[in-house]
Amino acid sequence: MAEITASMVKELREKTDAPMMECKKALTEAAGDMEKAEEVLRVKLGSKASKAASRVAAEGVVSIHISADGKVGSMLEINSETDFVAKNDDFLKLAADCAALIATKNPADVAALSALALNDGTVESARAALVGKIGENMSLRRFVRVVAQGRLALYIHGGSKIGVLVDVVGGDEALAKDIAMHIAASKPKSLDATGVPAELLETERRIAIEKARESGKPEAMLEKIAEGTVQKYLRDVTLLGQIFVKAEDGKQTIEQLLKAKGASVASFTLYIVGEGIEKKVTDFAAEVAAQAAAASGK
Structure with missing residues (x-):
């Protein structure tokens, strides 16, 4: 079994905002694999458990x-x-x-x-x-x-x-x-479904199946539930599938808006700014100690 260190738990906590104990359990279940641990947390805690991809730090x-x-x-x-x-x-x-x-x-x-x-x-x-x-x-x-x-x-x-x-x-x-x-x-990831990586959709599908299974849904329904989840995900992340932010009825999609105007993107x-870049996290106590050592010539 892989050793789960405090620094690993801290890293997962910073990436996901999940409780420390949940992070430790997820890392244990994932045998120390950080990405797999994030998936485990998403299954247990929902999509809010993963924020690393959109972290803005620069x-x-x-x-x-x-x-x-x-x-x-x-x-x-x-x-x-x-x-x-x-x-x-x-x-x-x-x-x-x-x-x-x-x-x-x-x-x-x-x-x-x-x-x-x-x-x-x-x-x-x-x-x-x-x-x-x-x-x-x-x-x-x-x-x-x-x-x-x-x-x-x-x-x-x-x-x-x-x-x-x-x-x-x-x-x-x-x-x-x-x-x-x-x-x-609304920050769409792509214009339409063709621009969304297949591996990303597969991850969403897998997580949906595991969440449905853990909630007690019948095995025969899992694929249908997963497909519905994937389609909702595509509506959320593709420009054409998103609800227009100024839609008067709160329902008109960008695709419908463009069609009505005889236009396309x-x-x-x-x-x-800074998307995907993570700032160096400074250990304040260590920094002060280092500065004190430098000042004393040690």
Whole structure:
């Protein structure tokens, strides 16, 4: 049997918010496998037991640029160590300059973007100079460039912490803006079911079966229950399946809205600053001890 350490329990607790004893039991049942333990907790405690995938732990901003003719758009995430720096005017200007360069120069990746000319040097030299001036590290994390098939719309929310760039074919400007706002609010993972990984659906199906079994449902009903759960999951995580946030009847889906307007979504990208990045958790007592040791020359 794998040894379940206090640090493992603490890690699972931080990932899931589940009670410590439940975390220990789950790790024991999963023989120390962290991912399996999360699944065990989801079966026992529900979907709220897993928050790791959407944890936001880094600072920074999302910057969006759309060309004057509306044909090309770009969106960039640039990270900083603190929210204070993320509000700095020079930092925000660097983000905006980089977003514009992405739209006009079409770099292949972050390395290519960093090598592009900016002011009297390059993007990288401008970044390095700003790091030296502010005294805090910052990095260009990711970007997307879109050539419009229809109409580009953007939405920035929460002090530039959430950004959306969407390409809507048909409809009008108001519709495109509404779709962008909806994406920021509802955070779909993909446009439709074809964009959801099969392994993710299989995990949802497996968890649904185990939850139904533990609740005493007959074996003959488990597959039907699981299928219903998977379909609900798809409605929740796909843009077309979601209920439009401004639906007057509270029932109209994005797919129904688009059909009524004679429109479609060609593509969308949603960035949430720091998504998937976990900050280093500092042991305050250990940090103080280390600083004291350094001060005493030990």
